Amino acid sequence: MTRSANPLVIGVDGRYITLDPGRSYRIGTAPHCEIRLPGPGPAAEMGTLLHRLHWTLGGLPSDSRVWLGDTEIVGRVVHLRMVPDGTPLLVRTPSGEARIGIGRTGATRPTPDSAVPSARTARSPSADQGTGSGRTDGVADGAATRRLHRIGPTTVIGRADGRGSDDAPGRIAVPGLGVAARHATLTRRAPGEYHVADHGRGSGTFTGGRAVLWARITPGATFSVGRSRFTLVQDGVLEEVRYGTSAGLAVEGLRAVHGNDTALDDLTFTLEAGQVLAVLGPSGAGKTTLFRALLGEVTVTGGRAVLQGLDSRTDAAQVRLLLGLVPQDDDLHRTITVRQVLDYAARLRMASDVTAADRGARVEAVCGGLNIADRMDTQVNDLSGGERKRVSIALEILGDPSLLMLDEPTSGLDPGAAREVMRLLRSAADRGCTVILVTHSTDQLHGVDQLLLLAPGGRSLYFGPPGDVLGSMDAPDYPTLMDRSRAAGPDPSARPGRFARFIRFVRSGRSGSAGPGGAARPGAAGRRHRSEETARRTAATRHRPRSHRPARQTVILTRRELSLLAARGPAGLLGLVGLAMVCGAFAALVASDRGLGGGPGGNPEALQVVNLLIIGAVLCGQALSYGNVVADFPIVRREFRTGVSPGPVVAAKALVYAGVGTIQAVASASVYLVFRPGPAAAFGLPSVMLLVLPLIGTVVCSMALGLLVSVCADRLERAVTLVTFASVCQVALNGVPFKLTSGPLHLASLVVPARWGQAALGSLTDVGRLVPGAPHDPLWAHRIGRAALDNAMLALLTALFLTAAWLVLRHRLRPI
Helix, strand or coil, X not given: CCCCCCCEEEEECCEEEEECCCCCEEEECCCCCCEECCCCCCCCEXXXXXXXXXXXEECCCCCCEEEECCEEECCCCEECXXXXXXXXXXXXXXXXXXXXXXXXXXXXXXXXXXXXXXXXXXXXXXXXXXXXXXXXXXXXXXXXXXXXXXXXXXXXXXXXXXXXXXXXXXXXXXXXXXXXXXXEEEEEEECCEEEEEECCCCCCEEECCEEEEEEEECCCCEEEECCEEEEEEECCEEEEEEECCCXXXXXXXXXXXXXXXXXXXXXXXXXXXXXXXXXXXXXXXXXHHHHHHHHCCXXXXXXXXXXXXXXXXXXXXXXXXXXXXXXXXXXXXXXXXXXXXXXXXXXXXXXXXXXXXXXXXXXXXXXXXXXXXXXXXXXXXXXXXXXXXXXXXXXXXCCCCCEEEEECCCCCCCHHHHHHHHHHHHXXXXXXXXXXXXXXXXXXXXXXXXXXXXXXXXXXXEXXXXXXXXXXXXXXXXXXXXXXXXXCCCCHHHCCCHHHHHHHHHHCCCCCCCCCCXXXXXXXXXXXXXXXXXXXXXXXXXXXXXXXXXXXXXXXXXXXXXXXXXXXXXXXXXXXXXXXXXXXXXXXXXXXXXXXXXXXXXXXXXXXXXXXXXXXXXXXXXXXXXXXXXXXXXXXXXXXXXXXXXXXXXXXXXXXXXXXXXXXXXXXXXXHHHHCCCCCCECCECHHHHHHHHHHHHHHHHHHHHHHHXXXXXXXXXHHHHHHHHHHHHHHCCXXXXXXXXXXXXXXXXXXXXXXXXXHHHHHHCHHHHCCXXXXXXXXXXXXXXXXXXXXXXXXXXXXXXXXXXXHHHHHHCCC
C-alpha cells in the first residue's frame, strides 16, 4: 500500500517516474507539464499531483471523469493514500486522456494500461448470473463496492439479514437496520421504464435528494436505499454503489451566515473515512455552526460539503440520515432508565419490521462497546456525567451514522472521564465511524488524527496533524495559540505552512465539487450533475414529507410519554388527580344542599358552582401541558434531526394528556357528586354524563391551549407568563363576570375554552332557569342543538390549538 512518507512511483507510456514529496507535478500534454503525456490533441494541463500528508491528484478540469482502478471517482480531488500497488489511474477530458499507474519505491512496477476501463460501460452485464444477484466489481479503500444486478419484471429491495434469503431471485439485499425487509419494489412498466415504490417501513427511498413514495426510473436515473445508490444502466441491468459504514467529508469554500453575522468564511478541508477530527477555536469561531451547516440548519451562502457523494445543500434530507449529532448538553429524558431511552430511540431509528430481538441485540452491542452495559437498568438521572455522555453517544450510534459529530463531548467532565470519552471516540472511528468533535480543551487531543483551527467568524487557520499546529502558528503553547487565533486576519492565502499551499491548490479548480476524503471516493458522477440528470430523466415522482412514518412514530412516542408519566411515581400521579379533586371539593363547598338541582325559588349558587367547576377544569388542563414541550424541546430538536416529525410529537403528547385530562374531569365531577347532587337528567343523558362531558371537553381543550403555549415559548419562564395571561383571559371571558353578547370582547371570547365550557355546562344543567336573575346568555340556552354546538366548539378549538401547535413546532424545527 502507498504510504504518505514514501515517494510515489508512476508509470506513463512505459516510463517509470519517482515523484518527490516536496514538489508538485502537473500532468498533461502541455510543454510546461512536469509529467508529459503522449498522444495528439491540443496542449492541455489535466491535473496536479501534490503531497499533502499523502499524495493527491487535484486541479482537474470541471468536465473531466476519473477512474481509479475500476471505480469512478466523485469530485475534484483524488486521494492516493491507501491505493494498492499497480492500480491504474485514468483521467479523461474532451482534450484527451491520461493513463498512469500508481506504485511506490520497491514495489511492483505499475501497469498503467491494465484493467483501466475504456469506457463507462466497459463491464458486461452478462457477467452477472441470476435475477437480483450481484458481484463486486471494485473496491476503493474499503469504502464502497460496485455491483451489477440483472433485474426482472419485479425486484424487491430489502434488508440483508444474513439468514439465507439475501440472494434470492428477484431480490436485492441491502445492509442496515434502517432498511426494511421489504423496503422498496422496482417494477418494470415498459421497455426501459421502471417504477420504484417505497413501502414506508424503513428510512426512505430517495431520488434527487428527496424521499419519494414512488418515482419513474429510466436509464441513467438513480435512487438510493440505505447506503446503496442504484442506477439503471440499461433495460434489465441495475448498478449498485454500496458505501461503507464510515464516510469521508469534503468541505470546499463553505460560507454560512447566522442572522446578520458571518459564521463560516470560505472554509475548506477534507476528512478521510475513519479519521477523528478535532475542531478547535475560541468562542464565536463557528465550531458548532459547522455542524449546523452540515445539517442544513443555517443559511449556507457559498461552497459545499460533500459526504458519500451527497451535497449537504441539495441532498440535505438524505445527508441527515448519515449524520449523528451529540449535543453539548445531554439532551435525554432523565426520569426513565437507560434501557428505555435507548429502546425507544432504536424503535424510532430502525425499520418497523426489525424484530425486538434484533433491536435488543443492537442496543446491547452498542452499550457493551461504550462500557455502560451494567448501567442499562439505571435511571438516567442517577448516572454520572461521564456515563450520561456515553448514553448520549450510544443514542446516535444506534442509528449507525457514517459521520458522528460531537459538540464539546468532554465539557464538564473530570479529566479521567474526559480521557475515557476520547478513548471511546477513537475506538468508534477504528470500528468504521468518522468522527468530528468540537472542543475548547487542548489537553484532550489524544487519538485525534486531524485538527482544524478556526478564528472568529469561521476563518480557518490550520488543518493538519495536531502535533504540528503550534509550529505552524509559531506559538509556544496552546494559550498563545488561542490568543493568536482570536486576532487572526481574514485572508486564508496568508496562512503559513503546508495548509496554505493546499488551500491555493484546491481553489485553482473550484468550479467543480470537492470529492470526499478518504482513498478513492467512488460514485458515478458529481452529485450535483447526477441530481440534475435525475430531474431531467425522472418524468413522474411523488415526494414524501420529511418523515413518512407518522402513525408508527406516534405510537412509539405515545408509549414513551406513558413511560415518562409512570416514572413520576404514585405521588406524582396522585398530584395530577389531586388538583382536580380539590377543584371539585371547592365547588361542592360553595353549592347549596340542592347542588345543581332546582327547587322552589331557584338555586342562586348554581351559577357559581358551574363557574368553579369550569375554572378548575381550565387550570387542570393548562397545567398538564404548558411546560411540556418547552422542557423537552432540545430532545425534540435532536430527534427531528434523525427523522422524527413534529406532528407525531404533538399528537403523542395530546393523546396521553387528553387521557389524563379525562381522568381529572371524572375525578372532579366524582368528588362534587359525593357531597352534592348533580343536575336533573336531560336530553336522554343521566345526571353524571351532563356534568362529566363538558368538564372533559374543557380540560382537553385547555390542555391543547397549554400545548400551544409550550410550543411557542422558548424558555419555561416565558411559558409561565403566557399561561398566566391565558388563565386571566379564561376567567374574565367565560361569560360570568359580565355579559358577552357583542363587541370586541365577545369576539375574543369565541377562542377561549372557558367560554364554551361554561356555555356547554350551563346549557346542559339549564343554569339560566336555576338561577333567578342570571345574565341572559344565548349560549346557555337549554336546548339540545345549543348544547351540541357548545360541545362541538370545544372539540373544534381543541383541533385548532393542536394544529397551530404542530405548525409552530414545525416552523421552529424547520432547517433553513
